[in-house]
Amino acid sequence: MSLPKRQTITKVLFRPYYVIVLVVSTALFCGVSWLAEKTAPQTGPLPPPSPPAAQPPISTELVLVGDVLREQLRRRPRHEVSRKGPEPFFTDFAADYLGGIITNASPTYQDKTIVSFAGIPIFYETPNSPSIMLHRSVHKLNETDHWKMDGRGGNFSIALHEPTIIHSFGYRxxxxxxxxxxxxxxTFAVRSNRHESPHRVGRWVYNATVGGLQRFYLEKPITAQFVDVRVLSNHGDPDYTSMFRFFVFGERDSRSFMELY
Incomplete structure (x- = not known):
């Protein structure tokens, strides 16, 4: 039996397929090294920062517009109506939670609303009192939160908790x-005390077609503690006049506040 011929290392290494594998591996290694070098972040000193861009001068247009608006507000006619809500720096001093109360009012319309069940009357619903005009939150009003003033007109009086500098009033x-x-x-009138004669400030009109909260501005602020409102007419109902929410906007009189201390 003959033994296989011994193969030297040189013959094994230089076989064709070994040469092909070696060439391909070398090419792949060189390609990966070149790609890693190209994608690596560049290191070196940072470029100098660019000079800041020139800022444009501050325009005085807003200041001028503000002055114009303040001048227009000062010269606003007393009959002008605003549908915006209460201004942040003016408080509704007629609200009952701030001490506003109804001291005098016209008779209430007695419509004898019947509450029934299955056609059988159970009881007569008591009409709301005038104080509801100062009680309800402006965001929670519904169609039943109103006082029915008897007839096409009437009057009511509001006593504020303390003397107040009144700037405007409103109705919703x-x-x-x-x-x-x-x-x-x-009409809108004011008094400094309960026994003083009312001082009429002016006459206004509520636009029922527009609806919502409408605000009425005085020609100049006036200090008072009692407010008298006289409704001269409504928009056509011969039986009663609905009054929902009444506001008196102003600020506390610092002089009367200091007298308490």
Whole structure:
């Protein structure tokens, strides 16, 4: 039996397929090294920062616009109406949670609303009192939160908790589906004390077609503690006038506040 021929290392290494594998491996290694070198982040000193861009001068247009608006506010006519809500720096001093109360009012319309069940009357619903005009939150009013003033007009008086510098007042009507009971023409008067004669400030008109909260501005602020409102007419209802929410906007009189201490 003959033994296999011995193969030297040189013959094994230089076989064709070994040469091909070696060449391909070398090419792959060189390609990966070149790609890693190209994608590596460049190191070196950072470039100098660019000079800041020139800022444009501050325009005085806003200041001028503000002055114009303040001048227009000062010269605002007393009959001007704003549908915006209460201004942040003015408080509703007529609200009952701040001490506002109704001291005098016209008779209430007695409509004898019947509450029934299955056609059987159970009881007569008591009408709301005038104090509801100062009680309800402006965001929670519904069509039943109103005082029915007897007739096409009447009056009511509000006592504020303390002397107040009054800048404006307002009224909000809710039931816009039937505008006839809404107040139309009315006057606004003030008093310093309970026994003083009312000082009439002016006459205004509530626009029931627009509805919502409407604000009425005085020609100049006036200090008072009692407010008298007289409704001269409504928008056509012959039986009663609906009064929802009444506001007196102003600020505390610092002189009367200091007298307490």
């Amino acid at each position: 009507h809710v039931n816009v589906t039937d505008v006839h009971p809404a107040p139309a023409h009315f």
